[in-house]
Amino acid sequence: MSGIRGKDTKPELLIRSALHRAGFRYRLHAKELPGKPDMVFPKYNSVLFVHGCFWHGHGPDCNLFRWPQSREGFWREKIHRNVERDDAQIRSLLEAGYRVGIIWECALKGRQRLPLDVVIGLCSDWLKASDSRLDIHGHQTRSSV
Numbered sequence: 531m532s533g534i535r536g537k538d539t540k541p542e543l544l545i546r547s548a549l550h551r552a553g554f555r556y557r558l559h560a561k562e563l564p565g566k567p568d569m570v571f572p573k574y575n576s577v578l579f580v581h582g583c584f585w586h587g588h589g590p591d592c593n594l595f596r597w598p599q600s601r602e603g604f605w606r607e608k609i610h611r612n613v614e615r616d617d618a619q620i621r622s623l624l625e626a627g628y629r630v631g632i633i634w635e636c637a638l639k640g641r642q643r644l645p646l647d648v649v650i651g652l653c654s655d656w657l658k659a660s661d662s663r664l665d666i667h668g669h670q671t672r673s674s675v
Contacts, residue, residue, distance in 0.1 A: 541638045542568050542580040548650045556655065563628075565619030566573045574657045576629040577666075583635045587613040592667065624662060631656055631664035642668025 537559055551554070556569040556578075563570065567577035581592040587609040598605045598651055600606065623630050630651065637644050656664040 544594045552621045564622040578631040592636050593642050594640050629662050634667035636668035
């Protein structure tokens, strides 16, 4: 597990590069914010996370998430803790007045992936709007006020 990257992953670099080309400016991994968001957009009072489907427990509808067959108890506990921590960090960010967006790995790779220009368009629209939450995953997107 020590070889697993926590930042500068391929999906994160892909999103960062595309958003920068689209004219958005951001800070990376702000240590003073809960969860050290992958991107912080001060102009829009928004943060964006790029979550790996396995490590962040992206539910049964995700084609990239499967429970491991070995050491099942260990993995269920570990991923459950990750999900709880993510929820607490999102609540803290929302309470602090930030808008929170999550781009799931399955939106960027796998058989359910969306075209990159669609993902960037959804992010762009959300950043310019006032919805408090954005959730982009393969074949589906949810936004909420």
